[in-house]
Structures are given as C-alpha cells and as structure tokens.
Amino acid sequence: MSSQTISVQSTQSAFWQGARLSIPVVVASGPFAMLFGAIAVDNGFSVFEAFLMSAAVFGGASQMVGIELFGHHVAPWLIVLSIFAVNFRHVLYSASIGRSLAHWSGPKQAIAYFLLTDPQYAFAESEAQSGRKVGFVWYMGAALTVYVSWNALTLAGAIAGQLIPDTSALGIDFLLPIYFLGLVMDFRKRPLWLPIVVVSAIASIVAYKVVGSPWHVSLGAVAGVALAVILPPSHSGIGVDPEHLP
Numbered sequence: 001m002s003s004q005t006i007s008v009q010s011t012q013s014a015f016w017q018g019a020r021l022s023i024p025v026v027v028a029s030g031p032f033a034m035l036f037g038a039i040a041v042d043n044g045f046s047v048f049e050a051f052l053m054s055a056a057v058f059g060g061a062s063q064m065v066g067i068e069l070f071g072h073h074v075a076p077w078l079i080v081l082s083i084f085a086v087n088f089r090h091v092l093y094s095a096s097i098g099r100s101l102a103h104w105s106g107p108k109q110a111i112a113y114f115l116l117t118d119p120q121y122a123f124a125e126s127e128a129q130s131g132r133k134v135g136f137v138w139y140m141g142a143a144l145t146v147y148v149s150w151n152a153l154t155l156a157g158a159i160a161g162q163l164i165p166d167t168s169a170l171g172i173d174f175l176l177p178i179y180f181l182g183l184v185m186d187f188r189k190r191p192l193w194l195p196i197v198v199v200s201a202i203a204s205i206v207a208y209k210v211v212g213s214p215w216h217v218s219l220g221a222v223a224g225v226a227l228a229v230i231l232p233p234s235h236s237g238i239g240v241d242p243e244h245l246p
C-alpha cells in the first residue's frame with residue numbers, strides 16, 4: 001500500500017471520527033432548525049431568506065431571538081445588538097481554543113471560527129485536553145456535519161411552514177438543555193469547575209430576572225470568566241483535576 005493511499009485513508013478516518021461526534025448534536029438540534037425555518041416564514045421571510053439567515057448566522061439561539069424581534073418590527077440596530085449579546089460567548093470560545101488552532105493557516109482558522117458552536121468548542125477543548133493536536137480535518141468533520149444538517153433542516157422547516165408543530169407540545173424542547181448540560185459535565189474534572197458553574201448559573205438567573213433575555217447568556221458567561229480570573233486553581237480544592245494535585 002502506497003504512502004499516498006495511507007494518507008488518504010487517514011484523512012478520511014479523521015473526518016469521520018469528527019462526524020460521529022456530532023450525531024447527537026444533529027439529533028438534538030434538528031427539531032429546532034425545522035422550527036426556525038417555519039417561524040421565519042411565518043414572520044414574513046421567504047424560504048430562501050430563512051435558509052440564507054441560517055447559513056450566514058449559524059446560531060440557533062441568536063436566530064430565534066432575531067426572528068422573533070423581526071416579527072415584532074423592532075428597530076434593526078436592536079436586533080443586531082440582541083444577536084450579538086447572545087453570541088458574545090463565542091468571543092470567549094475563540095479566545096480559549098485559539099492556542100489549539102494556532103498551528104493552522106489563517107484561512108483555516110477563519111473557517112473554524114465561523115463554524116464554532118457550543119458543542120464544537122467542547123469537542124475541540126476535550127481533544128486538546130487529552131493531549132492530542134486538534135486536526136483541521138477532524139474539526140471539519142464534526143463542524144460540517146452540524147452545519148449541513150442544520151441548514152438542510154432549516155430549509156425543510158421553511159418549506160413545510162406552519163405544518164411543523166410546536167416543539168414544546170411534543171416535549172422535544174428538553175433535548176438541547178440536556179445535551180448542553182452533558183457538555184458542561186464533561187469538564188467537571190477541570191480546576192474550579194463547580195464554583196464557576198454555580199456562579200455562572202446564579203448570575204445568569206439574576207440577569208434574566210433583572211435585565212432580561214438575551215443578555216443573561218453573556219452576563220452569566222462573564223461572571224464565570226471573572227471568577228476564574230479572580231480565583232486561580234491553586235486557591236480552591238473544589239473540582240480540582242487529580243493530575244494537578246501534588
């Protein structure tokens with residue numbers, strides 16, 4: 001077997017390893033992609049416009065916020081600001097995984113950051129934490145699986161329009177919260193994991209009650225980051241990774 005053949009097989013293997021990781025994400029997010037398509041059309045978007053927004057923004061929560069505000073004829077600047085508030089956490093994600101992608105070329109990093117989602121960040125962080133290099137092919141396998149399915153299902157929802165039932169009526173709306181809780185639990189061995197999660201949750205709840213949605217998402221994230229900066233891992237024995245113990 002030639003080295004070229006081995007290289008192609010290795011590339012394909014890395015891609016499908018990443019793709020398999022994203023299958024639960026597709027299952028959990030699929031109903032919401034279809035729901036977004038249906039809501040977008042119901043709020044005056046054409047099928048193409050709904051698909052284009054989904055492909056360009058690629059952020060479930062921010063898309064929902066944006067389309068609801070659009071339906072209420074809110075000022076465009078406020079819609080953009082609200083979407084930024086929901087997606088602000090991606091700035092933090094980018095800063096965190098930037099060191100793991102530093103060996104990639106500029107164009108590859110740009111593509112990776114565009115496709116960065118909550119689960120994609122968790123996949124990349126977990127890969128880096130395990131001591132392995134975050135490979136571009138592996139990353140794209142995981143990212144493109146979600147991106148393609150999200151947009152395809154958005155298109156299906158937009159075409160079906162109001163035929164798509166309310167997800168809450170079917171009990172589907174619990175899938176994403178449970179999935180994201182699983183992502184958070186995957187980092188439970190990290191230093192200061194428990195206090196950061198608790199502070200972020202409390203800050204988010206308080207912000208939701210005082211300021212309202214969607215600002216509670218960003219404020220909760222900022223509170224957790226602030227705690228991590230104030231309290232170095234060595235100052236707390238809560239949730240410390242055994243590998244970091246003396």
